[in-house]
Amino acid sequence: MTFDEAVAFALPIATELRHDMHRNPELSGKEEVTAHRIQALLESHGIPVVSGLGGMHGLMCTIEGLPGGKCWGIRADMDALPIQEISDVSYASQNPGVMHACGHDGHSATLLGVALTLNLLRDQFVGRVRCLFQPAEETVSGAISVIEGGGLDGVDAIVMSHGWPDLPVGTIGLKYGSAMASSDTFEVTITGHGAHAAYPHLAKDPILAAAAMVVDLQHLVSRNVSPVDSAVISVTMFHAGTARNIIPDVATIAGTLRTLKHDTRTYLMSRIDSAVSAIGTAYGVEVCVHWKIGTPPVVNSNAVINHISTYVTSPAVGGAIRWLDEPTMGAEDFAHYLEHVPGAMLRLGTDCPYHLHTPKYDFGDDALAYGIRLLATIGMSPIPEFDKV
Numbered sequence: 001m002t003f004d005e006a007v008a009f010a011l012p013i014a015t016e017l018r019h020d021m022h023r024n025p026e027l028s029g030k031e032e033v034t035a036h037r038i039q040a041l042l043e044s045h046g047i048p049v050v051s052g053l054g055g056m057h058g059l060m061c062t063i064e065g066l067p068g069g070k071c072w073g074i075r076a077d078m079d080a081l082p083i084q085e086i087s088d089v090s091y092a093s094q095n096p097g098v099m100h101a102c103g104h105d106g107h108s109a110t111l112l113g114v115a116l117t118l119n120l121l122r123d124q125f126v127g128r129v130r131c132l133f134q135p136a137e138e139t140v141s142g143a144i145s146v147i148e149g150g151g152l153d154g155v156d157a158i159v160m161s162h163g164w165p166d167l168p169v170g171t172i173g174l175k176y177g178s179a180m181a182s183s184d185t186f187e188v189t190i191t192g193h194g195a196h197a198a199y200p201h202l203a204k205d206p207i208l209a210a211a212a213m214v215v216d217l218q219h220l221v222s223r224n225v226s227p228v229d230s231a232v233i234s235v236t237m238f239h240a241g242t243a244r245n246i247i248p249d250v251a252t253i254a255g256t257l258r259t260l261k262h263d264t265r266t267y268l269m270s271r272i273d274s275a276v277s278a279i280g281t282a283y284g285v286e287v288c289v290h291w292k293i294g295t296p297p298v299v300n301s302n303a304v305i306n307h308i309s310t311y312v313t314s315p316a317v318g319g320a321i322r323w324l325d326e327p328t329m330g331a332e333d334f335a336h337y338l339e340h341v342p343g344a345m346l347r348l349g350t351d352c353p354y355h356l357h358t359p360k361y362d363f364g365d366d367a368l369a370y371g372i373r374l375l376a377t378i379g380m381s382p383i384p385e386f387d388k389v
């Protein structure tokens, strides 16, 4: 069986899965029917599946090539978003208020196509390919469940592709180093001492302290982060008070921190902690900072990007490379895998006029073949010695 014949076998099955997933989207952590459908398809082609990874709906299967060699990991996500789809395609969402607005239907279908393709070509490559179908990417809890469920055991390097509407179909966006931002959130509780608004000298005003914090946090990026690095601190919530003539006891502010480098993330978290506590001391109020740790930055391995770039324009893939200069400040929980093994996130052109996370976005059918061809080709390629990121 040739590579083209294997892809030709897999593509219609992958396309049908995408339509089926798009028609029946499930929210993060609730991908039960989706996971069953993918598992049944893999098993019906003789591919054993491990389900329920880490207590969630994640699946994995391993395509065993010829003995020896190393193991590629390929990750796709399965969850949808709470958005009402606006579409007249035949496979539009039948689940009101839920849709595949991030194209994860296309990602899972691509990976299914890769698994079916490689399963037919097991005697034509050395090593193994671990296919990871991840739940709950949008709520950034799924990657950890897959890792805890053993998804990365034995994996030497990992890749994923995300459909990208701004790129033409057939174009693969590659980015060295930082590709997407970390995302963490903080909440600061400022406890002072309330009083009648006409007697402010009797109060320890938490609103004034909180206001000073909001202003001070805006300086942190400009004076702590190199101008050629990047970070965002946005205070997005400020709550205090119950009446116009009462200085309250408590104020809270909350917001998000985004960074592109691990070091910058750690440093800015400590700077935020020390800045708000110093202001608290100056204003005579108590300060408590609560962090909700999210995802690290997605930092691609340059060696993996170089390796992949040699295959994009090969006859088996027939794609074009777009070298991306800039990362985005969005987040991706694929970053968790990259804390364990070297890897890279690719952008797969879907040429859609609508952005991700909007009611008219559709991964479409045309990008599937490129995704399957590229990821299957990478899966069959020997893994060189990649440096750890």
Ligand SMILES: [Zn+2]
Binding pocket: 102, 138, 356, 357
């Ligand atoms: Zn998304």
Ligand SMILES: [Zn+2]
Binding pocket: 102, 103, 104, 137, 162
């Ligand atoms: Zn996504």
